[in-house]
Amino acid sequence: xxxxxxxxxxxxxxxxxxxxxxxxxxxxxxxxxxxxxxxxxxxxxxxxxxxxxxxxxxxxxxxxxxxxxxxxxxxxxxxxxxxxxxxxxxxxxxxxxxxxxxxxxxxxxxxxxxxxxxxxxxxxxxxxxxxxxxxxxxxxxxxxxxxxxxxxxxxxxxxxxxxxxxxxxxxxxxxxxxxxxxxxxxxxxxxxxxxxxxxxxxxxxxxxxxxxxxxxxxxxxxxxxxxxxxxxxxxxxxxxxxxxxxxxxxxxxxxxxxxxxxxxxxxxxxxxxxxxxxxxxxxxxxxxxxxxxxxxxxxxxxxxxxxxxxxxxxxxxxxxxxxxxxxxxxxxxxxxxxxxxxxxxxxxxxxxxxxxxxxxxxxxxxxxxxxxxxxxxxxxxxxxxxxxxxxxxxxxxxxxxxxxxxx
Amino acid sequence: xxxxxxxxxxxxxxxxxxxxxxxxxxxxxxxxxxxxxxxxxxxxxxxxxxxxxxxxxxxxxxxxxxxxxxxxxxxxxxxxxxxxxxxxxxxxxxxxxxxxxxxxxxxxxxxxxxxxxxxxxxxxxxxxxxxxxxxxxxxxxxxxxxxxxxxxxxxxxxxxxxxxxxxxxxxxxxxxxxxxxxxxxxxxxxxxxxxxxxxxxxxxxxxxxxxxxxxxxxxxxxxxxxxxxxxxxxxxxxxxxxxxxxxxxxxxxxxxxxxxxxxxxxxxxxxxxxxxxxxxxxxxxxxxxxxxxxxxxxxxxxxxxxxxxxxxxxxxxxxxxxxxxxxxxxxxxxxxxxxxxxxxxxxxxxxxxxxxxxxxxxxxxxxxxxxxxxxxx
Numbered sequence: 001x002x003x004x005x006x007x008x009x010x011x012x013x014x015x016x017x018x019x020x021x022x023x024x025x026x027x028x029x030x031x032x033x034x035x036x037x038x039x040x041x042x043x044x045x046x047x048x049x050x051x052x053x054x055x056x057x058x059x060x061x062x063x064x065x066x067x068x069x070x071x072x073x074x075x076x077x078x079x080x081x082x083x084x085x086x087x088x089x090x091x092x093x094x095x096x097x098x099x100x101x102x103x104x105x106x107x108x109x110x111x112x113x114x115x116x117x118x119x120x121x122x123x124x125x126x127x128x129x130x131x132x133x134x135x136x137x138x139x140x141x142x143x144x145x146x147x148x149x150x151x152x153x154x155x156x157x158x159x160x161x162x163x164x165x166x167x168x169x170x171x172x173x174x175x176x177x178x179x180x181x182x183x184x185x186x187x188x189x190x191x192x193x194x195x196x197x198x199x200x201x202x203x204x205x206x207x208x209x210x211x212x213x214x215x216x217x218x219x220x221x222x223x224x225x226x227x228x229x230x231x232x233x234x235x236x237x238x239x240x241x242x243x244x245x246x247x248x249x250x251x252x253x254x255x256x257x258x259x260x261x262x263x264x265x266x267x268x269x270x271x272x273x274x275x276x277x278x279x280x281x282x283x284x285x286x287x288x289x290x291x292x293x294x295x296x297x298x299x300x301x302x303x304x305x306x307x308x309x310x311x312x313x314x315x316x317x318x319x320x321x322x323x324x325x326x327x328x329x330x331x332x333x334x335x336x337x338x339x340x341x342x343x344x345x346x347x348x349x350x351x352x353x354x355x356x357x358x359x360x361x362x363x364x365x366x367x368x369x370x371x372x373x374x375x376x377x378x379x380x381x382x383x384x385x386x387x388x389x390x391x392x393x394x395x396x397x398x399x400x401x402x403x404x405x406x407x
Numbered sequence: 408x409x410x411x412x413x414x415x416x417x418x419x420x421x422x423x424x425x426x427x428x429x430x431x432x433x434x435x436x437x438x439x440x441x442x443x444x445x446x447x448x449x450x451x452x453x454x455x456x457x458x459x460x461x462x463x464x465x466x467x468x469x470x471x472x473x474x475x476x477x478x479x480x481x482x483x484x485x486x487x488x489x490x491x492x493x494x495x496x497x498x499x500x501x502x503x504x505x506x507x508x509x510x511x512x513x514x515x516x517x518x519x520x521x522x523x524x525x526x527x528x529x530x531x532x533x534x535x536x537x538x539x540x541x542x543x544x545x546x547x548x549x550x551x552x553x554x555x556x557x558x559x560x561x562x563x564x565x566x567x568x569x570x571x572x573x574x575x576x577x578x579x580x581x582x583x584x585x586x587x588x589x590x591x592x593x594x595x596x597x598x599x600x601x602x603x604x605x606x607x608x609x610x611x612x613x614x615x616x617x618x619x620x621x622x623x624x625x626x627x628x629x630x631x632x633x634x635x636x637x638x639x640x641x642x643x644x645x646x647x648x649x650x651x652x653x654x655x656x657x658x659x660x661x662x663x664x665x666x667x668x669x670x671x672x673x674x675x676x677x678x679x680x681x682x683x684x685x686x687x688x689x690x691x692x693x694x695x696x697x698x699x700x701x702x703x704x705x706x707x708x709x710x711x712x713x714x715x716x717x718x719x720x721x722x723x724x725x726x727x728x729x730x731x732x733x734x735x736x737x738x739x740x741x742x743x744x745x746x747x748x749x750x751x752x753x754x755x756x757x758x759x760x761x762x763x764x765x766x767x768x769x770x771x772x773x774x775x776x777x778x779x780x781x782x783x784x
Contacts, residue, residue: 326520333519337771383516386485395485402485 024055049254056119061110062095063118064127065135068171069164070178071210071243076151084203084210084239086160089150094139094164101138105130121179125172132171139165163207166200174208181215190222194229202236209240217269219244220277227279234279241279244270245287249295252302257310257335261342264299268348271295296350303342303355307362310335315388318380319372329384336391363393363401370405382406424461424469425748427733429697433459434505435729436490437704437783439518439776442481445704445727448474450500462726484773486517486780501693502700503605513784518777525784533604539613541600542567545574547608548596548674552577581675587682595678598685602692609668617664617695620703621657627706628653634717645721645754652728652750656698659731659739663694666738694738701729707782711775725754 027050057063066073072085079087099106109131116123143157152160167174170193177185177193184190190212197208209226213219219241227237250263271292274280280288314332318324343355366389373382382405390398426432433447442463451457456474463470472480477491489512497504512518513526549562549570562570578589587595607615628650635646670677670688681688705724712720731747 326524329520337774381516384520387516387519390485395482395488398485399488 027055049251056117059113059116064131065095066091068167068174071214072207084163084206090160093150097144098135098138102134125175128171128175132168136165136168166197166204170196177212178215182217184218190225194226202232205233206236206239210243213240213244218273220274223279224277249298252298257306257338260302261345264345267295268345299346299349300351300354303346306339310339323378324380336388359393363389363397367401429732432732434500434502435701437509437780438487439773440483440487441772489517502696513780518780522777522780525781529784537600537604541597543608543613544596544600545570548577549573551674592678595681599681605696606664606667606692620699621660623706624653624702627709648750648753655743655746659735659743660695660698662739663698667692703783707779710782711778
């Protein structure tokens with residue numbers, strides 16, 4: 001048993017450190033297992049990265065069932081009684097229960113999930129339209145046998161079931177708003193979803209808000225919309241905002257540069273939107289500022305490690321190489337372009353002068369390397385270095401490098 | 408567009424821009440700086456060149472700036488600076504002379520290794536084209552000048568060395584008194600081959616670039632038609648206008664190429680005309696180059712775009728469709744300039760109604776423009 005734990009730990013650590021594509025492959029493989037067992041523990045160690053990566057996951061009965069509750073599912077140890085959230089340990093028993101009660105209809109949904117992934121939002125909508133209203137009806141009032149194995153008591157079941165029912169009942173409109181998250185979502189979609197769950201009470205509104213806001217490019221606008229719906233929704237909106245402000249910035253250091261840039265850009269857009277949200281002031285404003293600071297630092301750190309890994313180190317290696325392929329130079333330039341994209345996002349997060357300094361330092365280092373450049377087109381040439389500087393620091397700096405080297 | 412750029416440009420607005428000649432319209436310069444895409448150079452007053460910018464960075468209208476002001480207008484890429492300074496040294500502004508400069512600059516690596524390789528390959532292909540064309544002219548001369556009953560094999564089946572000897576014999580036979588000596592005629596033929604490098608011969612046996620460009624424009628427009636076969640009215644409208652602009656251009660270009668190639672039907676007479684008044688011959692030959700100038704980039708824009716970005720590509724293509732100068736109407740037999748003017752007006756209106764994808768526009772445009780340099784080398 002001890003050996004299994006050790007292996008799971010080792011696998012978990014390896015997974016957490018694997019590159020993005022390898023991690024996506026591991027996730028795909030583990031998702032395909034019939035009995036996941038310890039696989040969930042392996043994935044738990046990479047969950048922070050998975051949140052940022054959001055790889056497409058295969059659709060299954062349980063995944064489709066709980067997508068409307070995506071924003072309120074938390075690790076079991078973090079679950080607190082009375083909070084409108086669902087502990088991860090409750091998912092499997094609830095899914096089994098719904099599956100059992102729906103019988104053939106559940107089998108039909110499970111069968112239709114075959115070969116589909118979360119990447120296709122329309123597929124999710126289609127399957128959810130079928131499943132969610134039935135699941136809302138199927139959930140019994142009393143806890144099912146074996147519930148205590150989840151570590152939760154019967155009263156907890158009632159609270160969790162009361163949260164699931166309205167979100168499943170109105171899963172279709174809720175999912176429409178969640179799926180449109182990258183575009184806002186629009187006020188129309190968000191309003192329709194919130195108005196649908198409103199009669200179910202503040203806990204349901206808070207949960208629906210959390211699910212919408214978790215995927216929203218403009219969470220602050222969604223929160224403000226919710227606060228204006230009904231007086232009691234204001235508290236729900238503030239609770240949902242607190243959750244957003246509690247979020248840790250994506251682990252940019254664990255993501256490759258392109259994914260890290262996309263994650264940082266998404267975060268920058270969310271922060272800019274939250275800063276325009278009138279519900280955030282006082283302590284929340286301080287937390288928001290802290291979040292921005294943390295994101296800024298993470299982005300800067302990732303930029304600096306990227307500068308070394310994407311540009312300086314490969315440039316040094318290519319300069320030392322006797323022959324250099326065109327492909328290797330194109331890859332080096334791509335690395336520099338990715339870095340520039342990250343720098344532009346980083347400026348949105350706050351550290352303009354730091355990036356100016358870093359880019360100037362990189363330019364200086366490349367200028368120092370210029371005498372090592374070759375005239376031979378089979379090796380790294382002066383023009384290749386100049387183009388690198390042009391990508392990183394603009395044409396003026398590049399022309400200076402050329403002029404200095406040719407003088 | 409940045410507000411300061413807009414204010415700066417307003418001083419150079421050209422109002423209703425209706426050039427009468429190709430030279431007044433200017434030659435396309437294959438810039439890579441996004442703000443300069445589609446920019447042209449033309450001779451200005453006192454022979455100082457001018458930069459003609461149509462719809463720069465999405466701004467409506469045509470702006471004419473002194474060529475020397477280019478670096479003040481926006482920070483040009485290294486590639487564009489090199490082109491900017493080298494074009495300044497050109498005595499003659501034609502699509503071919505500008506293309507030669509652009510290839511030289513790209514071959515140095517200013518637009519990246521792929522563009523350098525493409526430019527070197529295109530330069531080599533042009534050189535080969537001249538040699539091949541010269542040989543075909545000799546073949547044609549032999550066909551036209553040898554008696555039918557000479558008993559010799561058809562020149563295309565003979566060895567190249569023999570073809571040259573037979574061509575010299577033909578030239579010797581055609582010479583009367585003090586007329587052109589064969590050596591001078593051969594030299595003239597070499598110059599003619601160079602002049603006809605773009606146009607090629609009827610049927611294009613040498614794979615000359617302009618007839619191939621006509622095929623490329625037609626092929627891209629077939630794709631545009633398929634893309635335009637959509638439920639979106641805007642998309643249909645845009646495709647129709649782009650295709651129409653291409654059709655008008657191709658109709659004129661094919662006529663121009665045919666007229667130029669017709670000069671080769673009597674090579675001896677052409678050699679004489681070339682010796683006496685090369686400008687008249689060149690004027691006919693260059694029409695095709697001028698008519699198709701700019702379309703290589705338009706096609707490359709389409710080719711370099713991903714299917715999901717076709718609308719953005721179409722927007723940029725619409726902005727680059729060249730104005731047809733009034734002089735075309737004098738020799739093409741229909742009101743091509745008026746037709747093109749109406750089509751460009753439609754494209755302008757369409758562009759105002761379509762929202763560009765800003766992410767795409769601000770993303771990696773320079774890289775995309777360098778890819779265009781590679782495709783359109």
